[in-house]
Amino acid sequence: MFKDIVLAVTPSAICENAAEKAFSFAKLFDAKLYLAHVCGLEQGWGEIEYLESSGATARIKENIEAYYKDRIAGVPHCEIIVRAGIPHNEVLRLARQKNADLIIMGPHTKEYTEKRSRMWGMAGSTLERVSQRASCPVMIVTNQAPAAQRFGHLIAATDFSDQAECAVSYAGQMARHYRASLTVFHVLDKGDLDTAALQAAQADTVARLREIYEPRLAGIANHDFQCLVGDPAMEILGMSQRTETDLIIMAHHSKEKDPEQAFLGSTVTKVALNAACPTMSVNKHFDLRCGLMYDQTGQAVSAEATA
Missing domain, CATH: 3.40.50.620 (HUPs)
Structure with missing residues (x-):
């Protein structure tokens, strides 16, 4: 890959x-x-x-x-x-x-x-x-991770920016390539919303995630969309721990339109420094250079086996 x-x-x-x-x-x-x-x-x-x-x-x-x-x-x-x-x-x-x-x-x-x-x-x-x-x-990579990489579950956090869309697309390529599961999610700020309003906002956000990103995740059998509430970095770290995530994929900055003026966002900083698994920073659209397909244990799989 x-x-x-x-x-x-x-x-x-x-x-x-x-x-x-x-x-x-x-x-x-x-x-x-x-x-x-x-x-x-x-x-x-x-x-x-x-x-x-x-x-x-x-x-x-x-x-x-x-x-x-x-x-x-x-x-x-x-x-x-x-x-x-x-x-x-x-x-x-x-x-x-x-x-x-x-x-x-x-x-x-x-x-x-x-x-x-x-x-x-x-x-x-x-x-x-x-x-x-x-x-x-x-x-x-700031913490120790298994040397023999197993990409069984990936998570991609999005703030709906153009850069985050590139990150989700790249996560989709990796999940498809490895036949891994993928969770795409957004973190809401609770603000002054009451319980009913917050639940409605979460439902609307999940619907928006599905509408925007579902077409990019075709061919990924096991993927889902979630909306969490709280501090973005803490929720991303919590999600990675609960799901035993192998890789966190995020945009390298938030909604800053000019990449020359944007620096690594504080959320990515906190996640990269504290996550048990590697964090991948993506700043634009990239295509995987795939020759072989790989299963969840990292073993090469023939084209016939992936058909």
Whole structure:
């Protein structure tokens, strides 16, 4: 399904969960995997020339190769790329150059555990910028997930924006490809509505979900639409726990029309930082590059078997 994967990585345990997911996908899908590390510009613009001329980038590449040596050996197509520059620019440039269909990222700070409530909330952070401008979906992996990926149940949250419609469509492609179940839902703000009005609003919302998204979910045997009430991030996390979700798919920002002005929404931030499963950020319409079909255990299935 994924053919060219970019993993933004550091040679340490900080990105271990994201790395495990990337190596697992590369083996499962026989995909090309690009381990990308970008030396930032903490010392100023002159640091780029210094890092390259001093051989620092070559040494970092050797460190990465040594750190991931055993796992690299199990991936037929793996390349380590170390560059000096602005991290989000270089990750995005590499994804374009390699025609990547997935970027995988995790936390890139040693203070992640203590500061995760604030992490990625700052405008201009690497993850925000990559999610904002990526030419492919971005999978955010912050917690440990099964290495052998099983896509049995997916959830897609929507706020009815154009970007959310792209996220739901992508979720539909994945559910159809894996023959997985899919729940599409919207979270209402209770506001000042009384019980009767709230129940009516929920029923209307479910009807709207079905009207808008049902045509995009043709061929998915097990899918449903729900409307929840409360805080969006908390309800999405609750839904993922109750349904033992394998992947959460969301638009990378809310109703901001100009992607150049939009950053990772607070709801996506909270979900990505706290979800037990990976969160996929989708910012536009993408098509899966599907060769084989896969069942819910991740095993390849012949075309005849899927007919």
